Amino acid sequence: MTDVIVGCKWVLDEADVRVQADQSVDFSLAKSKISEYDKNAIEAAVQLAQQLGGKAVGVTAGPATAKKALTEALTRGLDEAVLVDTGDAGSSAQIAAQVLAAEARERGAELIVVAEGSSDDYARQTPSRAGAILDWPVVTAVSGFAAAEGQLKVSRAADDAVQELTVTLPAVISVLPEACDAPIPSLKAALAAKKKPASEQSGADLGVTPVANATTTSVTGYASERQCVLVEGDSMAEKAAKLAAILKKEGVL
Amino acid sequence: MMTKIHVYASSPELAAEAITAAAAFGAQPALILTGNQNPADFAELGFSEIVHLTGANPLPECYAKQIATALRADDSQLFLVPGDLTGRDIAARVAGYLGCPMVSEAFDLAAGPDAIQASRLTYGGAVVQRQQITGRAVVSIAPGAFEAAAPSGAAAPVKTIDGGSDDRVTLVATHPKEQGAVDLTKADKVVCVGMGFSAKEELDTAYRLAKALGAEVGCTRPLAETNHWFPGYIGISGDQIAPKLYFSLGVSGQVQHTVGIRGAKLVVACSKDAAAPIFQNCDYGVVGDLFELTEALLPQLS
Numbered sequence A: 001m002t003d004v005i006v007g008c009k010w011v012l013d014e015a016d017v018r019v020q021a022d023q024s025v026d027f028s029l030a031k032s033k034i035s036e037y038d039k040n041a042i043e044a045a046v047q048l049a050q051q052l053g054g055k056a057v058g059v060t061a062g063p064a065t066a067k068k069a070l071t072e073a074l075t076r077g078l079d080e081a082v083l084v085d086t087g088d089a090g091s092s093a094q095i096a097a098q099v100l101a102a103e104a105r106e107r108g109a110e111l112i113v114v115a116e117g118s119s120d121d122y123a124r125q126t127p128s129r130a131g132a133i134l135d136w137p138v139v140t141a142v143s144g145f146a147a148a149e150g151q152l153k154v155s156r157a158a159d160d161a162v163q164e165l166t167v168t169l170p171a172v173i174s175v176l177p178e179a180c181d182a183p184i185p186s187l188k189a190a191l192a193a194k195k196k197p198a199s200e201q202s203g204a205d206l207g208v209t210p211v212a213n214a215t216t217t218s219v220t221g222y223a224s225e226r227q228c229v230l231v232e233g234d235s236m237a238e239k240a241a242k243l244a245a246i247l248k249k250e251g252v253l
Numbered sequence B: 001m002m003t004k005i006h007v008y009a010s011s012p013e014l015a016a017e018a019i020t021a022a023a024a025f026g027a028q029p030a031l032i033l034t035g036n037q038n039p040a041d042f043a044e045l046g047f048s049e050i051v052h053l054t055g056a057n058p059l060p061e062c063y064a065k066q067i068a069t070a071l072r073a074d075d076s077q078l079f080l081v082p083g084d085l086t087g088r089d090i091a092a093r094v095a096g097y098l099g100c101p102m103v104s105e106a107f108d109l110a111a112g113p114d115a116i117q118a119s120r121l122t123y124g125g126a127v128v129q130r131q132q133i134t135g136r137a138v139v140s141i142a143p144g145a146f147e148a149a150a151p152s153g154a155a156a157p158v159k160t161i162d163g164g165s166d167d168r169v170t171l172v173a174t175h176p177k178e179q180g181a182v183d184l185t186k187a188d189k190v191v192c193v194g195m196g197f198s199a200k201e202e203l204d205t206a207y208r209l210a211k212a213l214g215a216e217v218g219c220t221r222p223l224a225e226t227n228h229w230f231p232g233y234i235g236i237s238g239d240q241i242a243p244k245l246y247f248s249l250g251v252s253g254q255v256q257h258t259v260g261i262r263g264a265k266l267v268v269a270c271s272k273d274a275a276a277p278i279f280q281n282c283d284y285g286v287v288g289d290l291f292e293l294t295e296a297l298l299p300q301l302s
């Protein structure tokens, strides 16, 4: 019996990021959301906690405003959620890994689950770093899983093969979105979530140290230089004829 | 800056890319290999030395702690790793053991007087972030960002270290991925299919268009990962392609996908949703049903 810790990152929606003509980036209109693939990781953690007979605990690292993540995370079936307030230290992989490791240690949990990567940074470092901090084994890119006595049996989508692995607990895994679907929470689940424990802790108290020696020196947007011409016509036949002429003119036929 | 650099690479091809990436630092890197990798396969690529962490475990990831120990012992300042799945995992674990910063999937790398500068993509590819690291650093390099260096021809000396025996992860079986997949990164023309296709049989439409155009067929991530219709896909977590023509059918064009087609010369797209982001990211767009368009277009192409 062990609890399962799952990372829930509160990120700006990449679809709201506006790139200006001078390639500067405008984040001011961007709404926040739970990182896309974390929804699948939460579902994986819920299933694994059931199999292991423990609780599934969502952990969000970030500033106080990230607390909103907890409500949504709880509607997705977690038993408990905690915000670790890291203030200005942010929620990069180097910070998130420390936070997840510290929570696992404090709660005596033997399994950390994270998503393949976050929809903002997509650095894909968190599981490996958390494993290193705790000196636990790590399996990334998990596409299927089942918990057995003291261990997990997992499938891993490796570079040129699918591997079947067993990993002893305690361990860290990162799951691909196809490992399990993330169902849309029901209204009932949303109501039940309100009664579940959501707490807050300070990163400093947990011993989280800010990233030293690394700075972001610039952030620029990618501006598409494509022509964006819509091929118009009264019928599909007309559009197709125009498109065929274009393909010919562009020399790709 | 003279920097002591170590590289891990899961194949000789990737190791040769790391040699090119390391050139910016003016130092000849050393190479770390693990378990059942054969130093002879890497001997003449141009490394100063090969450090082989030996052990029975076939999983390179299980040697990460020993790699970190070896780097510390050698006072290595930069650990450079071509970022396939294995490399990325090893790199991040080593960064965790060393407690140092890491840049993931750098596509650009430069040495400053006492710092490393690296650029990477964030927000699905919409944003380029430039980072600077002083002191010890780990960098994984983006696939295809650096050309493979020509072999030096000189055989590197090999040092053997006991890699320990971390057997907490055991490999039970390996199922090779479907072979015969085309290398889209080398394709001249690509027809890309997306979730506009709701049944596998419908792909026939795409294959007929591809045949008429002389193109290969690729797909978006959900068709590969959720539907398992293709072994690979195009985008930030898949292949980055640079064909003369990219022609999409039923693709919405989310940034994570379109970052993979930035190298394409001409982008043509068909989606029935006029508001789909692909229309802000193509050269020519057709709003409408992909099956109707293809049937109308095919006779014009023969």
Ligand SMILES: Cc1cc2nc3c(=O)[nH]c(=O)nc-3n(C[C@H](O)[C@H](O)[C@H](O)COP(=O)(O)OP(=O)(O)OC[C@H]3O[C@@H](n4cnc5c(N)ncnc54)[C@H](O)[C@@H]3O)c2cc1C
Pocket (backbone or CB within 6 Å): A036, A037, A117, A118, A119, A122, B193, B194, B195, B196, B197, B219, B220, B221, B222, B223, B233, B234, B235, B236, B237, B238, B249, B250, B251, B252, B253, B254, B255, B256, B257, B270, B271, B272, B273, B276, B288, B289, B290, B291
């Ligand atoms: C961290 C992360 C990494 C990701 N990496 C990648 C990646 O590398 N590659 C990738 O592709 N995706 C990636 N994604 C997913 C990406 O965000 C999109 O979800 C995905 O690309 C959408 O695929 P699609 O365009 O096929 O499907 P959809 O977005 O569902 O679009 C289908 C389109 O087809 C149109 N359509 C439907 N029927 C028809 C018809 N009959 N005729 C014409 N048009 C029709 C629809 O209007 C729509 O525009 C990633 C996501 C995240 C969060």
